[in-house]
Amino acid sequence: GQNIDQPTEMTATEGAIVQINCTYQTSGFNGLFWYQQHAGEAPTFLSYNVLDGLEEKGRFSSFLSRSKGYSYLLLKELQMKDSASYLCAVRDNYGQNFVFGPGTRLSVLP
Amino acid sequence: DGGITQSPKYLFRKEGQNVTLSCEQNLNHDAMYWYRQDPGQGLRLIYYSQIVNDFQKGDIAEGYSVSREKKESFPLTVTSAQKNPTAFYLCASSSTRGASGNTIYFGEGSWLTVV
Numbered sequence: 247g248q249n250i251d252q253p254t255e256m257t258a259t260e261g262a263i264v265q266i267n268c269t270y271q272t273s274g275f276n277g278l279f280w281y282q283q284h285a286g287e288a289p290t291f292l293s294y295n296v297l298d299g300l301e302e303k304g305r306f307s308s309f310l311s312r313s314k315g316y317s318y319l320l321l322k323e324l325q326m327k328d329s330a331s332y333l334c335a336v337r338d339n340y341g342q343n344f345v346f347g348p349g350t351r352l353s354v355l356p
Numbered sequence: 357d358g359g360i361t362q363s364p365k366y367l368f369r370k371e372g373q374n375v376t377l378s379c380e381q382n383l384n385h386d387a388m389y390w391y392r393q394d395p396g397q398g399l400r401l402i403y404y405s406q407i408v409n410d411f412q413k414g415d416i417a418e419g420y421s422v423s424r425e426k427k428e429s430f431p432l433t434v435t436s437a438q439k440n441p442t443a444f445y446l447c448a449s450s451s452t453r454g455a456s457g458n459t460i461y462f463g464e465g466s467w468l469t470v471v
Contacts, residue, residue, distance in 0.1 A: 279459055288446060288462035289399075333398060335460075342387055342406060342452050343414075344460050348398035 248272050250347035252334055257353045258324055266319045266332050266350045274339030280308050280319045281333040283349065289333055293319070321352075329354045359383065362447050362463035368471045369434065369441065377432045377466045379447035388430035389448040389460070392416060399446065405430055406452060434468060442470050 250270045258264040270278070277296040281289035295301055295310035295317060307320040321328055334347040360381045369375045381388065387406050391399040401414030405424040419438025424430055430449075434441045447463040 286444075286465075288465050291459045291461075294459060342450070343401065343404060344389070344448075344450070345401075346391075346399040351396070 248336075248338075248345045250334055250336060250345060252332075252347045252350045254348065255351045255353070257355060260324055260326060260354055260356050262324050263320065263322050264324060264352065266321075266334075266352065268317045268319070268334035268347055270315050270317070270334070270336050270345075270347070272336045272338055272345055275312065276337040276339045276342070278308075278310055278317050279335045279337065279344070280306075280317075281335065283331045283333060285330075292332075324354050326354050326356065328352065360447060360449055360461055360463035362445075362466050364466060365464065366467045366469075368469050370471060372436045374433055374435050375468065377434070377445055377447070377468070379430045379432065379463060380428055381430075381447075381449045381461075381463075382428060383449055383451075383461065384427075385449035385461075386427070386452045387450045388424070389450075390414075390420070390422065390430070390432045391446045391448065393444040393446060393465075395444075402432065402445075440470075441468055443468060 252268050280292040283289040293308040300309045305322045310317045331349040331351045333349045335344045363378045389404045390402040400416050402420050403422040405411035421433045445466045448460045450460040451458040
């Protein structure tokens with residue numbers, strides 16, 4: 247079966263660092279993706295991992311461990327505009343489908 | 357500009373009515389998807405299509421139908437059999453060729469409300 251887990255909500259302070267975890271069990275694996283979604287809007291692409299390790303992109307970094315079925319998204323120097331939901335998604339091998347986790351709602355406080 | 361266009365942005369449905377949400381992409385993507393999102397929830401797959409004239413059910417296909425007569429178009433019909441259709445609907449597309457890092461691109465979404 248397909249199962250992706252993320253914490254439901256997180257709160258952090260402006261200027262701080264926050265780590266959003268994602269664990270997955272899927273029938274195939276062809277990459278792990280992170281998306282940001284502001285309320286009422288479409289998700290936008292943040293990062294992609296297919297090999298183990300850390301990918302850094304400005305204030306955002308994403309880590310993957312395929313053996314553990316685990317990823318995290320790291321957000322540094324938090325800004326108020328980072329308040330949004332963060333979706334973890336796995337692309338499977340077979341149908342080229344994207345399976346999404348429930349999303350983590352991040353609130354950044356002043 | 358290349359992208360995915362969904363219409364309408366807001367739609368109201370009466371009980372017992374079928375409604376169709378339009379999705380058009382000019383990204384030359386083979387794969388297209390429809391997701392449903394309820395307030396505060398993640399995305400759930402309704403239907404997907406990897407190629408013209410072929411589509412597959414996702415996790416919550418009951419009460420929905422689709423067609424894929426053209427590569428660019430993947431309309432979703434919400435039928436009267438869908439008892440709780442009020443939600444945010446997202447159409448998406450992706451390339452199935454080349455690097456596995458090809459991400460999924462989303463339209464702006466359609467809000468459907470039952471009145």
